[in-house]
Structure formats: C-alpha cells, structure tokens
Amino acid sequence: MPSGPRMAACFIDPGEIDVIAPNFKRRLSGVTSTIIQLVPAQARLGARIAVVGPGLPAGLPRLRLRDLWRLWQRPRGGGVRIWHARRNTEMLPGVIMRDLLRMPLKLVFTSAAQRHHKGFTRFLIGRMDRVIATGSGSARYLKVPHTVIMHGIDTAKFRPAADKPAARRAVDLPGAVSDRTRLIGCFGRVRHQKGTDLFVEAMIALLPAHPDWMAVIAGRVTSEHAGFAAGLREKIAGAGLGDRIVLLGEVPDILPWYRAIDLYVAPSRNEGFGLTPLEAMACGVPAVATTAGAYADMIVPGVNGEICATDDGAGLTAAIARVLERGQAIAELGAGALETVRSRFAIEVEAEAVNAVYAGLLRQH
Known part of the structure; x- marks a missing residue:
C-alpha cells in the first residue's frame, strides 16, 4: 500500500452511540468494504454509529473491544442500542449479549448470501429483530420478514475520468498503449468462483477481431489458486x-484502473452482492455481468451493459461482443451506467434506507 500519514484512531464514548457495526474478520472482504463505505455516510445522515473489531481504517468512529462491557449501560437519553451484524461471527455475540447477558440491544442482520442457509445460520437469523437483504436474489433464501436494501457506491470517490486517454496513460499498463487503445477490465480475486477463466476464454475468442482492444485482469492470486x-x-x-x-x-x-477502462466484465459463478460492477458504472463504464449476486438488479441490457447466465462461457462471450460491436456508441451505455448509479445506487440512498430501519427499532423503545 502507498505510504502516507497515519490517521489517529477515532474512539467514541459508548454513551454517545446508538448503533454498533461489528467487523470480526481481519482480511478485507466485500462485507468489510461495505462497512468502510457505509458507516461514514450513515454518520453524515445523523446516525450515532461506531464500528468495533479489526481490519478497519483508523479514521472510522469506533469502540474498543474492551468497551463492549459498557453496553449494559443505556446510551445517553435512554433507549436501546442496535447491533448490526453481517456475518454469523457477529450475529452470535449479539445474541449472547442480548439474551444471556441481558444487555439492552436490538439485533439487525444484513444477508447477502444467495444460497440456502445452514441450520445454525437460520437459528441466528431467527433471533434477529430486523433482517435486511441486499437484493432480490438473497431475499429469496430468507424465511423471515425482511427489507431489501441494495448496496451503494460513494459517487464522490468513484467518478468518471475527466480525460480517458490521460487516465489510461496514468496507469502502469505493460506494452505500447496509444490513445486509440481501449481497455476491458476484470477485477477481483483470480479464482474459479470469480469466473476469471471464462473472461480469459472470451478475450481469446474476441480480441483478434478487435485490434484496438486489450484486457486487464487485476486481483490477488492466493497460493491456493496459483495453479489456476x-x-x-x-x-x-x-x-x-x-x-x-x-x-x-x-x-x-484499483480506482485509477476503473477510470482507465472502457468496459467492465464481472464473470462470477457465485457472488454475495458484488460491488465491482457498480464501482465501474459509477466511473461511467458499462458492465457485462452474469446473474450472480445482485448483478441482475444493477444492469439493464442495452441501457447500461449486458447480462448473461452464470457459468456460460458462450453467453458471456456473446454479451461482451454485443457491447464491442457498438463501437463509439459504447459511450451511451457508459452514460446509462452513470445515471443508474447516481439515481439508484449512491451510498447515501443505502445509508438513508438502513438508518430508517434503525429509526423504526429505536422508536419502539
């Protein structure tokens, strides 16, 4: 990571906090990224919220783990606090603190999984006071009342390049790149689940007929997937x-790369929600994606990109080809992508909706 001044940790008095967003996973993940983006937006809109746990930037409002014992005390002004979990490892402590330790808490869970939940997860979800689904796909697997709130993007951070050729020159792209060169991006961990192989096969099939295009794949390769x-x-x-x-x-x-590319492809076989197409779209880049995660909720074929079935290499190749065949008219899809994000997927839209769920619970107590 680039070096720079370290931000001081921003520790908050628990008495001033109504909502706690735990993050009990050290490694950066999509859930962690959501917390990093969403909590500041929620705070700007009035939520008295703090994070707790490892793996989060120091600048976020936070509680120390040792401050959790103070949750027996009600926040100033009375009422209860909300514990907003996003994983089993965060739901379980919430249940223990509320039901066994009798702390004045209400529990909220956000579910992004598009699969049948195992018995223990169903038990924990059943103990929640409110449940949020991140899209229609995850909502289908919930057996309890829920509210659908899709993730949003920080449109102040993710925004189009003022000068696309300059943006391409700004990234460290190997080989000779001219102002005519156009880029197709595929970003995320390199592994079978993410469909990186499907993307490569599509590029091998399409690039010979499109000499001005090249493809860039950015993402971590873990030792487990080095052979892949x-x-x-x-x-x-x-x-x-x-x-x-x-x-x-x-x-x-990764942000300069989003601004440098002209088309983004998300070929995932399996996904929770999947933020990367929205990050690209917020930069004015159309997206081609499978129906994994919430991609089908984001992308309108012919308006801001194209959609194909999961694990369908031929379908993915055909969807990308439909975009490439537009030539300069791809810019119209990019404009549609930008409008989609700004109107439906701005981080403030998500923050306001989640804060409304909190407000409903807090009004009851």
Whole structure:
C-alpha cells in the first residue's frame, strides 16, 4: 500500500452511540468494504454509529473491544442500542449479549448470501429483530420478514475520468498503449468462483477481431489458486495474446484502473452482492455481468451493459461482443451506467434506507 500519514484512531464514548457495526474478520472482504463505505455516510445522515473489531481504517468512529462491557449501560437519553451484524461471527455475540447477558440491544442482520442457509445460520437469523437483504436474489433464501436494501457506491470517490486517454496513460499498463487503445477490465480475486477463466476464454475468442482492444485482469492470486492462475497464463500465451491480455496481480489502488477502462466484465459463478460492477458504472463504464449476486438488479441490457447466465462461457462471450460491436456508441451505455448509479445506487440512498430501519427499532423503545 502507498505510504502516507497515519490517521489517529477515532474512539467514541459508548454513551454517545446508538448503533454498533461489528467487523470480526481481519482480511478485507466485500462485507468489510461495505462497512468502510457505509458507516461514514450513515454518520453524515445523523446516525450515532461506531464500528468495533479489526481490519478497519483508523479514521472510522469506533469502540474498543474492551468497551463492549459498557453496553449494559443505556446510551445517553435512554433507549436501546442496535447491533448490526453481517456475518454469523457477529450475529452470535449479539445474541449472547442480548439474551444471556441481558444487555439492552436490538439485533439487525444484513444477508447477502444467495444460497440456502445452514441450520445454525437460520437459528441466528431467527433471533434477529430486523433482517435486511441486499437484493432480490438473497431475499429469496430468507424465511423471515425482511427489507431489501441494495448496496451503494460513494459517487464522490468513484467518478468518471475527466480525460480517458490521460487516465489510461496514468496507469502502469505493460506494452505500447496509444490513445486509440481501449481497455476491458476484470477485477477481483483470480479464482474459479470469480469466473476469471471464462473472461480469459472470451478475450481469446474476441480480441483478434478487435485490434484496438486489450484486457486487464487485476486481483490477488492466493497460493491456493496459483495453479489456476498459471493455467490462465498458459492459455493466453498459447493464443499469442500475452501483450493484449494482462494479469496485473493485486494493485495498490484499483480506482485509477476503473477510470482507465472502457468496459467492465464481472464473470462470477457465485457472488454475495458484488460491488465491482457498480464501482465501474459509477466511473461511467458499462458492465457485462452474469446473474450472480445482485448483478441482475444493477444492469439493464442495452441501457447500461449486458447480462448473461452464470457459468456460460458462450453467453458471456456473446454479451461482451454485443457491447464491442457498438463501437463509439459504447459511450451511451457508459452514460446509462452513470445515471443508474447516481439515481439508484449512491451510498447515501443505502445509508438513508438502513438508518430508517434503525429509526423504526429505536422508536419502539
């Protein structure tokens, strides 16, 4: 990561807090990214909220783990606090604190999973006071009353490039890149679940007929998936496209890459919600995605991108081809993508809706 001044931890008196957003996972994940983006927006809209746990930036309002014992005391002004969990490892402590330790808490859970929940997860969800689903896909697997609130994007951070050729020159792209070069991006962990192989196969099929385009893949390759990544490199080399399909590995800042690309592809076989198409769309970039996660809730074919079935290599290739065949008219899809995010998926829209769930619970007590 780039070096810079370290921010001081912003510890909050528990008496001033109505809502706690726990994060009990050290490694950065989609859930962690959601908390990092959402909590400041919720605070700006009036929520008295703080995070607790590892793996979060120091600048967020936070509680120390040792302050959790003070949750027996009600916040100033009386009432209860809300414990907003997003994983089993956060629901369980909430249940223990409320039901066994008799702390004055109400429990909220956000579910992004698009699968049948196991018995223990169903038990924990059944103990929640309110449940939020992040999209129509995750809502289908909930057996309890719930509210659908889709994730949002910080549109002040994710915004279009003022000068696309300059944005391309600003990134460290291997090989010769001219102002005519156009980029297709696929960002995220490189593994089978994310469909990186489907993207590579689509690029091998399409790029020979589109000489001004090249593809960039950015994302971590863990030791467990090193063989998978090596196989992709062999396929690319075998197709003679080593200079046009580039695996960058993990980059320190993905934002410049979103601004540099002209088309984003999310080929996932399985996803929780999936923020990357929204991040691209907020930068004025159309997206092609599978129906994994909440992608089908974001993308309107022919308006801001294209959709295809999951685990369908031919369908993905055809969807990308439909966009490439638009030529310069791809810019119209980019404008549609930007409008979609700003009207429906701005982080403030999500923050306001989640805060309304909190307000409903707090009014009851």
